[in-house]
Amino acid sequence: MFTPARRRGSEILDDPNADPALSLRSLRDIALANRFFGGRNAVVRTLRAVLDTRPAGGASLTLLDIGTGLGDIPAAAERVARARGVVLHTIGLERAPLLAGAAAARCTHGLAADAMQLPFATGSIDIVTLSQVLHHFDG
Structure with missing residues (x-):
């Protein structure tokens, strides 16, 4: 099988x-693609594994989703955490203010920022997700 050259x-x-x-x-x-083709489920499955290693209930965690789109993945993560008695504060990060505003409808906070210059102190975020956006990074 041949892989086509990457187009920029x-x-x-x-x-x-x-x-x-x-x-x-x-x-x-x-x-919709995240829902039907497994992008959302892959993140949720991993989050369940992380939550299973923590004491049940009473916990509060922060999740940052870089390139969040409409915040569908953090919203699903929040539901899974809530079912396990964990309060999950979600931050949906997008580069464009319009898109960050749209994400805020499903996340605790929507934030317009550059993924290469995150405006957070070291250790202030418990879980970081980045799904379906690696093609935006040169390397």
């Missing part, structure tokens, strides 16, 4: 001048 370019969601309605529609499509 920009996505609609990377363009600060993109039509907001188109950006939000694209994020809804990504949330």
Whole structure:
């Protein structure tokens, strides 16, 4: 099997001048793909394993989801944590303020920031997730 060469370019969601309605529609499509093709389940399954190593109930944790889209993954993580008696504060991070605002509807907080310059003190976040966004990083 042959793997095609990697193509570089920009996505609609990377363009600060993109039509907001188109950006939000694209994020809804990504949330559906996360649901149907396992992106969300992969994160939730790993979170369950992490929570199973902690004492039951009473805990409070913070989860940062980098490139959160509409916050569908942190919202699912919060439901899983709640079912185990854990309060999970979620931060959905997106580069564009419009997208961070959309994520805030499902996350405890939506934050517009650069993933390469996170505005958090060392040790202030318990769990960091980054799903479906590695193609944005050069390396």
